[in-house]
Amino acid sequence: MSVADLLQKLPAALNADAAAGTDAVIQFNTSAPHYVTIKGGAASVAAGTAGSPDVTLTMEDDDLIALMKGELNGMTAFMTGKLQLDGDLMLAQRIGGLFDPAKLA
Numbered sequence: 001m002s003v004a005d006l007l008q009k010l011p012a013a014l015n016a017d018a019a020a021g022t023d024a025v026i027q028f029n030t031s032a033p034h035y036v037t038i039k040g041g042a043a044s045v046a047a048g049t050a051g052s053p054d055v056t057l058t059m060e061d062d063d064l065i066a067l068m069k070g071e072l073n074g075m076t077a078f079m080t081g082k083l084q085l086d087g088d089l090m091l092a093q094r095i096g097g098l099f100d101p102a103k104l105a
Contacts, residue, residue, distance in 0.1 A: 030061045057083060057084070
C-alpha cells in the first residue's frame with residue numbers, strides 16, 4: 001500500500017467520538033504530501049500542502065504507514081528521528097486516537 005492510498009482511507013477511519021470538537025488541519029510531508037482537515041466530526045483529505053496547518057508531520061513513507069497502522073510508536077519515532085514535528089504537539093499526540101488503525105489495513 002502506498003502512503004497516498006493509506007491517507008485516502010483516513011476519513012473512513014476517523015473515530016468520531018475522539019474527534020468531537022476538533023477543528024484542525026494535519027499536514028503529512030512524505031514523498032506525496034497530503035493534508036487532512038478535521039471539522040464537525042468528519043475528515044477530508046487533499047493532496048498537496050495546506051496553507052497553515054495546525055501540525056506538520058514529516059516522515060518517510062514506510063514509517064508513516066507503520067505509525068498510522070499502530071505498528072510504530074509515535075514517541076519512539078520522534079525520539080529516534082524518524083518523525084519530525086512542527087506546530088501543535090498536543091494535537092500530534094492525539095493523532096493515533098483520532099483514527100482507527102484496523103480500518104487502515
